[in-house]
Amino acid sequence: MWSADEIASLCYDHFNKLPKRGKPEEGREWTLLAAVLQLTHSPEHKTVHKQIVSLGTGTKCIGKSVMSMNGDILNDSHAEVIARRGCVRYLMEQLYRAVSGQSSAVFQPGTEKGQWMVKPEVSFLFFTSQTPCGDASIFPMNCNEVQPCKFVKETQNKELERRGSKRTADSDLEEHPRIKTRVGHFIFEKSVDGEEQKSTTENKERSQSEDILKRDLHRTGAKCVPDGPTDPLQPGLLYHNTGLLRLKPGRGDSTLSLSCSDKLARWGVLGFQGALLSHYLQKPIYFSAVVVGKCSYSHQAMVRALNTRCAHVTGLPSGFSTHPPKLLQSCLEFTCNHTHTEVQHTHAQGKISPCGAAISWCAVSQQPLDVTANGYKQGVTKNVLGTPKARSLISKVELFHSFLKLVAVTEQTQLPESLCGKELRTYWDYKQAAGPYQQAWTQLQLQAFPLWCRSPRELLLFH
Ligand SMILES: [Zn+2]
Incomplete structure (x- = not known):
């Protein structure tokens, strides 16, 4: 019904058609791209309509010292996070349409009072032009150069060459030995052709230590959270x-923003809709697949970072479940990425650097494009900082206000139970009142992510 290359190519085309504002300067600046695609299945025609509903670019994250108490700054402007927030903005408008009696491409009434469901023919998938930062970015380099273990048979090598750099789950297993990781060291479980299993434990240990010295690791710039290993x-x-x-x-300054690997893992359990929208939804919304563009990639590291870390979580409230997305890689490269920019770069252009702006585009009726720099609208003058003019339309406070408009348009008899009879005022109040979502979050933290640093409450008390 769709392929990883088709998804990547839709995203690159969409990016290319956007205006220049916020895009990197060719050959000197690079950026990252992410997007959310809505798939609408048509069983009678056996087709799938693919639509980009949100697209984001960006590479930056603000430090904790400049975080705002008014919810008006984007703390995290990595492309993946921008794309997710843009999608929430899109869903907010779609829900507004449904609740106010207009047609919605996404939602239909649920079976409980005030609850809505994603139409059965609709699903969402996530695209990112690069391996997400954090845990998914940590994996050994040049796996098939390692000695003395023989990794890939001749025939397999030819097959890999024929397929170019495109990797599927199967080819990844062929290419890499299965590596079981523990704190600080790697242990081989099994090599591809099984030869390693015949070797003695002594040999195994020797080859491990040689291997550890010889091979290098793809690294991530993201640092471990405090108070842990x-x-x-x-x-x-x-x-x-x-x-x-x-x-x-x-x-x-250090940040309080978790890596994209961690956030994607979280969306796989709590859904990507966030706490506010969950008031209105009978079930959270999960990505059915995560597609990564051509880049350094390890399927195993992706599985570990996005899926395995949360796979054991149980005791989730009704509607929530661990939802590991299908993981795929495309062989098409984003031409504004770091690698491609380095190739094009000439000395006269000055130093290569990440683009400071973040672009958000989403499929909404008003102002779909939102370009920011340092967490605020790009190009705003100092005297409008702190006013609505300087805010991104995907900032916490703007999304909160869209949510309040949704609540205001909802008839009293159709108000979700979680919003009835409560004195709710601040962003924090509304988020906390989303009972099942918060229970799921507590379970996820207790069972998988006890060291996850939550935003300080005083930064969420705006209204
Ligand atoms: Zn990231």
């Missing part, structure tokens, strides 16, 4: 620990 920062494979929550790097 840290990275050994030793040479080769011992540089990082795997499976850990990580914070995004910021400019100078």
Whole structure:
């Protein structure tokens, strides 16, 4: 019904058609791209309509010292996060349409009072032009150069060459030995052709230590969260620990934003709709697949980071369940990424750098394009900072206001139970009142992510 390349190509085309504002300067600046696609299945025609409902670019994250108490700054402007927030904005408008009696492409009435469901023919998938930062980005480099283990048979090698860099779950297993990670070291479980299993434990240990010294690791700039295990920062494979929550790097100051790997893992359990929308939804909304563009990629690291870390979580409230997305990679590259920009770059252009702006585009009726820099609308003058003019339309406060408009248009008899008879005022109040969502979040934290740092409450008390 769709392929990873088709999804990637739709996203790149959509990006290319956007106006220049916020895009990187060719050959000097690079950026990252992410998008949410809505798939609408038509069983009678056996077709799937694919629509980009949100697209985001961006590479930056603000430090904790500049976070705002008014919900008016974007803390995290990595493309994945921008794309998710744009999708929430899109869903907010679709729900507004449904609740106010207009047609919606996404929602239909649920079976309980004030509850809505995604139409059965509709599903969502996530695209990102690069491996998400954090845990999914940690994996050994050049796996098939490693000795003495023989990884890939001749025939398999030819098959891999024929398929180019495109990798599926199967080819990934052929290409890499299965690696079982523990804090600080790697243990081989099984090699592809089974030869390693015949070797003695002694040989195995020797090859492991040689392997650790010889091979290097793809690294992530995201640092381990405080109060937990840290990275050994030793040479080769011992540089990082795997499976850990990580914070995004910021400019100078440290951030409170979890890595994109961690956020994607969380959306796989809580859904990506967030607490506010969950008031109106009978079930959370999950991504059915995550597609990554051509880049350094490890299927195993993706599985570990996005799926395995939460797979054991149980005791979730009704409607919630662990929802591991299908993981795929495309062989099409985003031409504004770091690698491509380096190839095009000439000395006369000055130093290569990440683009400071973040673009959000989403399929809404008014002002679909929203370009920001440093968390605020790009190009605003100092004297409008702090006013609505400077805010991004996907900032917390703007999404909250859209939600309040939705509540205001809802007839009293159709109001979700979780919003009835309560004195709710602030953003924090409304989020906390989303009972099942908060219960699911508590279970996820207790069972998988005890060190997840939540935003300080005082930053969420705006209204
Ligand atoms: Zn990221």
